[in-house]
Amino acid sequence: MTTRKDTKCKEDLKKPVSFWKKTPTITLSLFISLIILFVISFWLGRYGISPAQVTQIFLSKIFPITPTWPDIMETVIFDIRLPRILAAILIGAALATAGASFQGLFRNPLVSPQILGVTSGAGFGAALAIVISGNPAVIQISAFGVAILAVVISWLISSRVRGNPTLTLVLAGMAIGALFSALTSLMQYMADPEDELPEIVFWLMGSLNSIYMKDLITVAVIILVGITVLMLIRWRINVLSMGEEEAKALGVNTTQLRAIIIVCASLITAAAVSISGMIGWVGLVMPHIGRMLVGPCNKKLLPVSALLGGIYMLIIDNICRTALSVEIPIGILTAIVGVPFFLYLIRKGKQGWV
């Protein structure tokens, strides 16, 4: 209409476009870092296998190479390290993606995947199964099942209350989370202190120890499908974060979109914690680091968060299994290593925070 600012527009066009241009480079560098870390992770561990041997063992699966290494090396690589490394990446990516999605849905950067009671439910499911059965497969299924049950109960409660659907969901989730935490404490109180109690405590501290390929496959499928769906709808999460009413006015079927996000994010969180135990912090903090790197737009944030989550969990798990002569529970390290790093980032960068 007027031309007063037209010249300014032209100047602005010449300026480098910050987040828009930076994002592909950042995403690509994170992806390459993850690949490098993936390779390096095979070299680490108490049973010493040199990088050259790792390469040879992998190549022998494709090319006919006569083994010059003991069989146990192959077992360590394919049956112990490979599932564990894959699990770390998948779990980190799942928790970070679920965290970012929930933060958008609930319009609050302080939200973690735990918001609807998923991890509390998983904790109780695992504790119950440890007391009743003790079979690892039963523990995993029970943790997953009760985690989903917790979300379903939160959802049912909130759908029966009139009012802001997001707020009622948060309140119901908090209540259900508190209930399952109490029930977990009850199981700990009732558990045999000789063997069951320590097992429950270890489960709650989280570990990627003793993950086998057969356990991983179902979990991997759930996580990959869930992450894929969230990635496909990720731009719409922006619109939903404008608030229920504005999102509707902009043309979003909010009930449907909210349902998709809750189902996918809950499924992948439940699947992740069912094999890893309680792992906090990752789902809350990785999206924040992502926002510092690429800004708040979920189109860029979700892939970056997933990559960051995978990288972070892999680093932490490598420390867990190599730092001390005994395994360190991963739930402890995610916070001990993560908190100072996070505080440093808060001090250093303001972009994307506000």
Next chain:
Amino acid sequence: MGIKLEINNASFRYFGSQDDVFNEISFSLSDGDNLCILGPNGCGKTTLLKCIANLLTITGGEIIVDNHNIGQMKRHEIAKNIGYIPQLHAPTFPYTVLDAVLMGRTAYIGLMSTPSEKDIEICRETLRQLNIYHLHERPYTNISGGERQMVMFARVLAQKSSILLLDEPTSHLDFGNQNRFLNILKEITKNGLPSIMTSHFPDHVFLVANKVAIMNDGKFLAIGIPDEVVTEENLYNIYGIKVKVLQLDSDINRKICVPID
């Protein structure tokens, strides 16, 4: 000129409530119309706009948009017809201005896709049209209230709807920005896009509107052209204060309202 919006005997009450927030509301909107709704706080203006955008569902009567009953339309179909700016926008994440405006394109973007180059170009064009393109990379949380209102306006224009609903669009703007905003709105209305706005300033009616409704206690007391409806008597009836409506001299040629007690 085609009728874009028709409202017949609409009423609304909240679930479980005994009283209607508004009732017996009927009017229609054609190309190039700007309807300004005046009325005291709590008279039902905002609720009425929310019902027209189908954010609340009317409990009686009907709302016809583009020959369809709004109750039977899908969200994205409504959004292509009706653009809505709420009275208050509470930002959460610091999206860039361009990202915020891109959300206006939601109705044209599939559930599983992201904005296309064409969507981005439409938004850039809208930002240029409103003279705020220089802000496009800034976080929209980090600009002035006046600039943010222009961003919200750009978002609703990028939506390319056939009707605009603006709930007190000038309420958070300073004196200059109020008039700048109304001038832009006037120009957009003149180009054919019909709009409904609410306001607390009777002067705004004379600046932009060609139709005005006086609303009190959930009813339209009067609806018609500004000269006939914005009268000293009607203003006294809704606001309870004496107001003088004056005609300014020839080079401005507009009426103004001055409270006198």
